[in-house]
Amino acid sequence: MSVVGSMASCLPEMELVPNDRRIGRRRRWNEIRDASDEALVAGMASGDDRAAAAFVQRHERRVFGIALAITANRSTAEDVAQEAFLRAWRHAAVFDPRRAPATSWLSTITRNLAIDSLRLQRAVPIDPDDAVWLEIDNNEVQPEAHAEHADAVERVRAALRTVPVDQRRALVRSAFYGQSATEIAVAEAIPLGTAKSRIRLGLSKVRDILSGEEE
Amino acid sequence: MEPTSRGSDCDALHDDLAVLAIGALTGHDRARVLAHLEGCPPCAAELEELAATADGLTALIPEATPPEGFSDRAMAMIRAEHSAPHRPFVRRLAAVAAVVALLALGGGVGAIVSSTGHDAPATAVRSAPLHSTSGAEGTVLLVSTGQKGWLVMTLHDAPTSGTVTCTLALADGTHRAIGAFSLATGYGSWTARIPVPVSSVRWVDVVNDSGTTVASARIG
Numbered sequence: 001m002s003v004v005g006s007m008a009s010c011l012p013e014m015e016l017v018p019n020d021r022r023i024g025r026r027r028r029w030n031e032i033r034d035a036s037d038e039a040l041v042a043g044m045a046s047g048d049d050r051a052a053a054a055f056v057q058r059h060e061r062r063v064f065g066i067a068l069a070i071t072a073n074r075s076t077a078e079d080v081a082q083e084a085f086l087r088a089w090r091h092a093a094v095f096d097p098r099r100a101p102a103t104s105w106l107s108t109i110t111r112n113l114a115i116d117s118l119r120l121q122r123a124v125p126i127d128p129d130d131a132v133w134l135e136i137d138n139n140e141v142q143p144e145a146h147a148e149h150a151d152a153v154e155r156v157r158a159a160l161r162t163v164p165v166d167q168r169r170a171l172v173r174s175a176f177y178g179q180s181a182t183e184i185a186v187a188e189a190i191p192l193g194t195a196k197s198r199i200r201l202g203l204s205k206v207r208d209i210l211s212g213e214e215e
Numbered sequence: 216m217e218p219t220s221r222g223s224d225c226d227a228l229h230d231d232l233a234v235l236a237i238g239a240l241t242g243h244d245r246a247r248v249l250a251h252l253e254g255c256p257p258c259a260a261e262l263e264e265l266a267a268t269a270d271g272l273t274a275l276i277p278e279a280t281p282p283e284g285f286s287d288r289a290m291a292m293i294r295a296e297h298s299a300p301h302r303p304f305v306r307r308l309a310a311v312a313a314v315v316a317l318l319a320l321g322g323g324v325g326a327i328v329s330s331t332g333h334d335a336p337a338t339a340v341r342s343a344p345l346h347s348t349s350g351a352e353g354t355v356l357l358v359s360t361g362q363k364g365w366l367v368m369t370l371h372d373a374p375t376s377g378t379v380t381c382t383l384a385l386a387d388g389t390h391r392a393i394g395a396f397s398l399a400t401g402y403g404s405w406t407a408r409i410p411v412p413v414s415s416v417r418w419v420d421v422v423n424d425s426g427t428t429v430a431s432a433r434i435g
Contacts, residue, residue, distance in 0.1 A: 052293050056286045064281035066273060075352065078282055085289045086296065100267065107273040115238075153274045160275065174239035175272050181239045193230070200233035207268040 033057075037102035044092035056085050062103070063110045070114035070176055080117055084110040115178030159209040167202030174199055224251060225258050232258060236265035288371065288402050295404055341413065345370060345421070347430040351401070355432040359413040366393065366409050366419070370430060373401040375423050384418035385411060 032043070032054045040058075043051025063084050067077035087109050088095075095105055160168060166188075173179040173187065185195040231248045234240040240248060252259050345353035345368070353370035368381065376398050383391045396405040409416070421429045 047297065049290070049294055049297055053286070053290055056289050056293075060281050060286055060289070061278035064285065065279035066276045068279045069276045074282065077279075078285060078288075081281060081285070082289045082292055086292050089293045089296065100270065104267075104270050104273070108270045111270075111273050152271075156271055156274050160272070171237065171269075171272065174234075174237045175269050176276075179239065180241045181234050182241060184239065196230040196234050199237055199239060200230040203233045203237060203265055203268055206272070207265060210268065210271070211264075 038097045041088070041092045041095050041097075041102050041105075044089055045095070052085070052089055055088070059103070059106055060085075063106060066107055066110045067114045070111065071117055076117055077114075080110065080113045083113055087113070111176065115176075119178060155210060156206070159206045162209060163202045163205050167198045167205070170195060170198035171202045171206075225255060228258065232262055233265050236262050237269040284402075287399075291399065291402060292404060341434060343419070343432040343434050345419070345430040345432045347373075347428075350374060351421075351430040353430060353432075355419045355434070357409070357413045357416060357419075357434065364409040364411070364413045365406060367406050368396075368419070368421075369402075369404045370398065370421060371402045373398055373403075373421075373429050375429060376401065378424060379403070379429055380422045381405070381407070382420045382422055383409065383411065383416050384420065386415045386417055 032040070032050050035043070035051070035054065037055070037058070040051045040055040044055060060081070064077055064081045067080035067084070068074060071077050071080060084106065088106055091109075095102065100108075160171075163171070169188070170184055173184050174181070179187070181195045181199065182192060184190075184199075185192045188195065190198075228248055228251055231240055231244055235245060235248050252262065341357045343355050345351065345355055351370060351373035353368060356367040358365045358367065366381070373379075378395050378397050380395045381393050383393055385391060391411060393409055394405075394407045396403055416434050419432045419434060421431070423429050
């Protein structure tokens, strides 16, 4: 048997029995994939790009969903979503898990970037009344949502359901489209004070319900 | 529940605190509330609660599946930044690029002047979208700081992979190839010094190995 033939006959066996290093790498990846969000952000802060890869895979649908809902443009949404993950990578070291969960932190980064892109285009691409996510009676369970997250979403949705529609619209215009109270007053043809009151009443109501002060 | 130590000043700002929390307070009103918050811990605590509530509304937005290859492209950007040298100028350039990339999302050619600090020279930036007939899209930024000029380019959805060349068409009718970069699954991001004044650049072209123009941006 030639040397070449001998080596070739070994190859399938090498494929079937991975060496310890490959097993270790796979186990390490499984550990990273199962890590908490906060652990992944800590890994990103230390420069571990595998933590970043797991973080991107876990949250890409949420981040892209926010960017798409606000910008209503898939190409712009992809740019916004990529920039959001890049910002998360850059600022991972200053993330404070005591202040907010990592998902809220990432969602806020994404929302702010999407709003910035809207401001630069000076446009609100869709009518706030038409936003699909304003359909708060939608009880569809998102397939990949964690049970804990789905519960949190349902609590926010239930809270928002109690808010009168004019207040809800003011919340949507400001929270998701970055409109100022002055812009809302113009768009809704109401006095500035009324626009501010709607925001305050709506936001306070949601806050009180979520904190259990009001049922 | 209202904190007991809040006073009449606090009551006067009642609406504005919530409006600030959701990011909708501007101008004089915003300055007034921020000044009040400096000396009023109860209002600062109230603001934090309301801001957390406003952030929580984002959870209602449904998830959506991004385009194929999204996570690979996002990781390419992260790894590019991870491996890049972190010289102060590169960081300043990245900050300017991030702002102008968003500006460029609106389409058309834009120009801004930005100052990156009280002791830094003004940075003039021109941005333009890259277009093609093949579906490739991207953004070109030309940044001039003093005598130096830089080009920052991102390209995606190009129907090609491998090495491409960046060529400048100048106001005097000449062309200048300034370097080559690689596209992975149609995506590439690249930064380079440019050897000519930014004001002389009219077109930026991306050309593949066989000499075909993959994408072009009209600068001025």
